[in-house]
Amino acid sequence: MGQIIIVLVYGIIMGFATQAIIENKGYNDNWFWWGFFFGIIALIVAAARPQCVSSIEMNRGLAEEQEKQNELKRKDGRMLQEDGWKCICGQLNASYVGTCSCGRTxxxxxxxxxxxxxxxxxxxxxxxxxxxxxxxxxxxxxxxxxxxxxxxxxxxxxx
Ligand SMILES: [Zn+2]
CATH class of the missing domain: 1.20.5 (Single alpha-helices involved in coiled-coils or other helix-helix interfaces)
Incomplete structure (x- = not known):
């Protein structure tokens, strides 16, 4: 009887632990029973899962990328004002840039x-x-x- 309780408690602990890991990685899945039945193995499998990037985070990443590009555009404008130069390839370069990315100086x-x-x-x-x-x-x-x-x-x- 005592052994059954120990196994049950161990299973519940492993279930919660596995669930916590999988949630931490951004998954919405229920891994409690995997942890409950498979214990340490489920825990390891959960830990080995790649970080799940939710769509919200991905959108945030895109927004950040967009923001970065806007920042670059603003920089272009400032650069031209601050004695930047425009290469014939169309690239805008700051005044301290001696060689354009296309190789022309x-x-x-x-x-x-x-x-x-x-x-x-x-x-x-x-x-x-x-x-x-x-x-x-x-x-x-x-x-x-x-x-x-x-x-x-x-x-x-x-x-
Ligand atoms: Zn160029």
Missing amino acids: RADVEDIKKKKEQEQNQAGESERLKQLQQYKALLDCGALTEEEFTAKKKQLLNL
């Missing part, structure tokens, strides 16, 4: 941007020269007066 990017600007300026320049030549031709054939030509020339050359 700030100097590279500025070179490329400068070259592009120069090319555009050159294109504009040759365009202006072409126009000037046309005006000169108009002057030569008498379609433009000297004054008109000079005015056009000043306009084109930003004099």
